[in-house]
Amino acid sequence: MTEFDEIDLTLLRLLAEDATQSAGALGREVGLSQPAAWRRIKRLTDLGVIAGRRLDLDREALGFGVTVFLGVKLATKGRVSLDDFERAVSAIPEVQTVEHVLGLYDYRLRVVARDIADFERVLRRRIMTMPGVGDVEANVLLSEERRPGPI
């Protein structure tokens, strides 16, 4: 397995907070020259550890007041194509994430909506109408905290 040292992990933590920092500024934080920091960041990107960059938008300020997590069980396993379900559900703009899981549910979906009425519209018209959808459990998000993780 590829090894990552403390400096790699610190760079990851800094970039996960703010990816706009220059290699020079990051290098100063960890005691590396600008080219050395750049090479490390390039390696982390090439190895896929840095999977991309994402804007952090204030959902509520932009009018998306409700986030709901749906646990979805497929009704007729084996007869519905998982690929078809995944493709159809991923195409719904309000569905932000789709995770295939093992356990009580088959899929876990993160859905954003303007308010509860808007969520009901998405649920009834877009999600419940998909072929193979069985049991659906909804939990409305109250608070969310992303932790830095083991780095």
Added chain:
Amino acid sequence: MQADPTLGGSELADRVGLSAARLSRRVERLRDQKILRGPRAVINWRALGYEVEVSLRVTLDKTQPRAFDDFIEAARAIREVIEIQTFVGRVDVRLSVIARDMPHYQGIYRDQILALPHIADIEALMHVARIKSDESLPL
């Protein structure tokens, strides 16, 4: 910008039909209001050697007035917990836990997760695959 955070200022200005100066003023305004932050780097934990991700759905003992506060505070101290969410619904709190492999996960679960305060019930969902994860808003 959401679709491609790497787009440069001039390219972005062309797409929305604004001058580069007016665009940068608008972006500054959104940043000042904290509506727009980042971009942040997205870490692929699997590429870093964390093969296991488990979603733990926790029901708390609500007869304890400080159940949520105590639980969340203690969960923050577990390094392998990468997300803490609270809900209205059947689930009270959800933790995302990552581990290098199953024995590592087993250790975290027994020694640290089960030691968290005020747990009434836990259900685990094991991640198989991420199908969509861009977290874009439908703007």
